[in-house]
Amino acid sequence: MKEKxxxxxxxxxAQLAHYYFSTDSKYEVVAFTxxxxxxxxxEFCGLPVVPFENxxxxxxxxxxxxxxxxxxxxxxxxxxxxxxxxxxKGYKLASFISTHTTVLxxxxxxxxxxxxxxxxxxxxxxIGNNVTLWSGNxxxxxxxxxxxxxxxxxxxxxxxxxxxxQCFIGVNATLRDHIKIGVRCVIGAGALLLADAAPxxxxxxxxxxxxxxxxxxxxxx
Numbered sequence: 001m002k003e004k005x006x007x008x009x010x011x012x013x014a015q016l017a018h019y020y021f022s023t024d025s026k027y028e029v030v031a032f033t034x035x036x037x038x039x040x041x042x043e044f045c046g047l048p049v050v051p052f053e054n055x056x057x058x059x060x061x062x063x064x065x066x067x068x069x070x071x072x073x074x075x076x077x078x079x080x081x082x083x084x085x086x087x088x089k090g091y092k093l094a095s096f097i098s099t100h101t102t103v104l105x106x107x108x109x110x111x112x113x114x115x116x117x118x119x120x121x122x123x124x125x126x127i128g129n130n131v132t133l134w135s136g137n138x139x140x141x142x143x144x145x146x147x148x149x150x151x152x153x154x155x156x157x158x159x160x161x162x163x164x165x166q167c168f169i170g171v172n173a174t175l176r177d178h179i180k181i182g183v184r185c186v187i188g189a190g191a192l193l194l195a196d197a198a199p200x201x202x203x204x205x206x207x208x209x210x211x212x213x214x215x216x217x218x219x220x221x
Contacts, residue, residue: 002028005094006059008052008082009069010034010044017069017114018045020096027094031059033066052085061090068093068112068130072150075184076130076166080148083112083130093129110147122159140177152189164199173205 005027007017014032021027032044036051043049050058066086070079086093093111097103100117109115110129118136121127125139128147133139137151140159145151151169161175164183169175171189181187182199190205197203 002026003094004028004030004059004064006031006033006050006055006064006066006091007069008033008066008086010038010041010049011069011071013071013114014069015045017067017096018047020098020114020116021067021094024099025094025096027065030064033059052082056089061092064091065094066091067096067114069114072132072168075168075186076148076150079130080166083148128165146183170205 003026005021007014007029010032018029021029029047031047032049033052033055034049036053039049039051041049068079068082068086070082083093095109095111095113097109097115098117101115101119103121104123105121105125108125109127110131112130113127114132116133116135119133121139122141124142126144128145130148131145132150134151134153136154138156140157140161142159143157143161145163146165148165149163149167152171154171155169155173157175158177160178163181164185166184167181169187170191173187173189173191175193179193179196181197182201184200185197186202187193188204191203193203
């Protein structure tokens with residue numbers, strides 16, 4: 001029998017969480033929850049939406065788990081706040097780990113993690129609580145990803161890297177081995193980091209500029 005799960009959220013991330021938990025986990029999603037002021041519809045994905053303030057009355061924590069399905073808004077601070085609020089209510093925080101990902105770190109993965117397909121998590125990696133790994137990332141051996149961090153798709157985290165709390169790592173970013181990323185850093189899409197990153201640093205890769213030659217003049221296409 002599947003465990004019962006309530007999802008916090010009603011946006012795209014919550015819809016994705018509903019899909020993944022429903023198709024590839026030991027959980028059955030039974031309801032959604034939001035702060036009362038943010039509820040505009042009584043149903044989402046065909047399931048009831050219940051005020052978070054009253055959630056434990058209808059779905060008590062001794063019978064239901066919870067998953068906080070929020071993105072990286074305000075450098076993951078909102079997801080962190082709701083994660084801690086759910087814990088204060090006594091809920092077990094479920095993690096989703098795709099069966100289509102490679103996990104070789106003996107399960108050292110915390111609560112409320114959202115780990116999509118085609119990630120490679122090498123031996124001796126430690127992943128904290130409330131971490132999102134979008135699809136297709138490489139997390140190198142002996143790396144540590146601290147709580148409340150969001151890593152977008154196809155990032156390369158080399159061996160022995162330490163990523164602090166509440167960081168955002170963008171698409172196709174590359175982090176060389178044995179560097180430390182301070183808390184609340186933003187590593188932009190395509191950025192290449194070869195040395196430690198100071199806390200609250202912003203590192204942005206170079207954008208590709210438009211060629212002066214129009215597409216109609218490119219002979220190879």
